[in-house]
Amino acid sequence: MTGIIKPQSPSERILATRRKFLTVAGLAAPAALAAPAIVRAQAPIKWRLQTYSGAPLGAHVIKPQIDAFNAAANGEMEIELYYADQLVPTAELFRALQNGTLDAIQSDEATMASPVDIAVFGGYFPFATRFSLDVASMFMYYGLDKIWEEAYAEVENVTYLSTGAWDPLHIFTVNKPIRSLADLNGLRVFGVPTAGRFLSKYGLIPVTVPWDDVEVAMRTGDLDGVAWCGFTETYEVGWADICKYALSNSITGAWFGSYFANTASWEKVPPHLQQLYRSTIDQSHYYRNVWYWGGEAQLRVHGEKMEQTQLPADEWAQVTKDAEGFWDEMAAGSDRAARVVEIFKRYAADQQKAGYPYR
CATH class of the missing domain: 3.40.190.170 (Bacterial extracellular solute-binding protein, family 7)
Incomplete structure (x- = not known):
């Protein structure tokens, strides 16, 4: 049979x-x-x-x-x-x-x-x-x-x-959908340091655990989600089987x-x-x-495992505006850091002027 x-x-x-x-x-x-194999001395x-x-x-x-x-x-x-x-x-x-x-x-x-x-x-x-x-x-x-x-x-x-x-970077959560900036407040999220530092402005709590412990921490409720990756990794490593929600707004590309x-x-x-x-x-x-x-x-279009949510347009505009202040704060760290931020700004301006398909 x-x-x-x-x-x-x-x-x-x-x-x-x-x-x-x-x-x-x-x-x-x-x-x-x-x-072909060669015998080496x-x-x-x-x-x-x-x-x-x-x-x-x-x-x-x-x-x-x-x-x-x-x-x-x-x-x-x-x-x-x-x-x-x-x-x-x-x-x-x-x-x-x-x-x-x-x-x-x-x-x-x-x-x-x-x-x-x-x-x-x-x-x-x-x-x-x-x-x-x-x-x-x-x-x-x-x-x-x-x-x-x-x-x-x-x-x-x-x-x-x-x-x-x-x-790109997205936020994926186990049980708590993100539909406004207020929903970030108090979320315990595994993530990369710099993005976590920026998102903590809205009350998100960056948590560091060994990578292999992330899945268990989400299942036990010690983590509310991840801000570590895009849809690719979330599906590939199995986190999409645990997380019910995906915030479609990308913090960076x-x-x-x-x-x-x-x-x-x-x-x-x-x-x-x-x-x-x-x-x-x-x-x-x-x-x-x-x-x-x-x-x-x-995976964003055809992936079936997570409900996608989105921040209101005015709140997302506020986040992108807040990032400008974050850039300036990081640029103040050193002359070399200032040069990096200047390149980011010049590149973004050039891409904007270039238009479609660049921006």
Whole structure:
């Protein structure tokens, strides 16, 4: 007797299609990159890399890249991948990189407690972006890359490599819908530091717990929700099975995530493998841009697991206005921070003047 095959839900079909993109993007089949095995006299270079991400999301934002690198390195180098909090707590990532406990990391500055004066701009900086390509554009054309390189050149034993975009930031709640700013008051929400600092203006309470404990904390009522990601991650990691509501207003359009290496470890890597590592980072940036951009829209339209709510237009206008004051407050932190905010302002003005499809 043939068993009955249960039809896929809309979100299951979307997620399955998006996972297939791993193969299309050339990131899911690292074996295809491998050259014939060559006997080598010396042992391969071994690295330990830890990401900010838990394993379910890490399957997209880092693992394909590391698998591809390890295959293409052809035995000359191997990177061991660790997910959030597996070797060190996420808040200690930067220190562990600097002292050589880790050879490389993938994170935003704010989450990993980077000591640089631009750390507040890593992760989700309120309204700094509208789309994921805004991140790459500001680093390529407006000089954010030079500012990041300058900041980390002042930090001993850390080499900054690259920054890319992740998903937009939304607030997802378990039982309490957000239909006005007043509904934020008292909400205990897991989230990234800078966005949480901004949203606390409206009474939201940012809570920090290990990533793997977020689901349990929402189920037990210790957390009311998350302000950590977009629809993609919420569905991918299972939080959409717990949260009943999604606020459609996005606090910012994309997360700033970066790659760093321990300088001593990086200098031991020969130039051709350094280039290979940079190339797989770029490939990962490309994959994430498409995976998030297309998938976010599909899940907002066809995802069936959460009711979407929206702030009244006048209240949302107030939030965007409040962000201007927040920008100025952050710019006062240092000359370099002021230069970052000036780039945000100039870029936003240019995009506005460019019109459709930019703004």
